[in-house]
Amino acid sequence: MTQYMFGWGWILWLGFIFLMFSSLGNWNYAYRAHRKVDGSSFKDALSILKERYATGELTRTQYLEMKSDIASD
Structure with missing residues (x-):
């Protein structure tokens, strides 16, 4: 377990966190873009x-x- 805390394992956690935030941002952008194109909701x-x-x-x-x-x- 200490190997992940003090070794290179923290890079994997940073990559995972970055992936989660970028996926959330991409989903949010796509959701807003489709609402503008649809036009029925606005x-x-x-x-x-x-x-x-x-x-x-x-x-x-x-x-x-x-x-x-x-x-x-």
């Missing part, structure tokens, strides 16, 4: 506003007013 305010106008929930004046409010932000 909608911006303008696309929601366009949908509401298209379905008839909003009048033209309401739509234009809300659109200018969004653009000013």
Whole structure:
């Protein structure tokens, strides 16, 4: 057991820790990238506003007013 503590065994542990962190980072990056490409889980305010106008929930004046409010932000 002392051979792993004082010999070259610590390099194996550092490699294992590095591998775990890099795998976690890669998984996190891939998860965020796929959410952006999918598009169904994220909608911006303008696309929601366009949908509401298209379905008839909003009048033209309401739509234009809300659109200018969004653009000013």
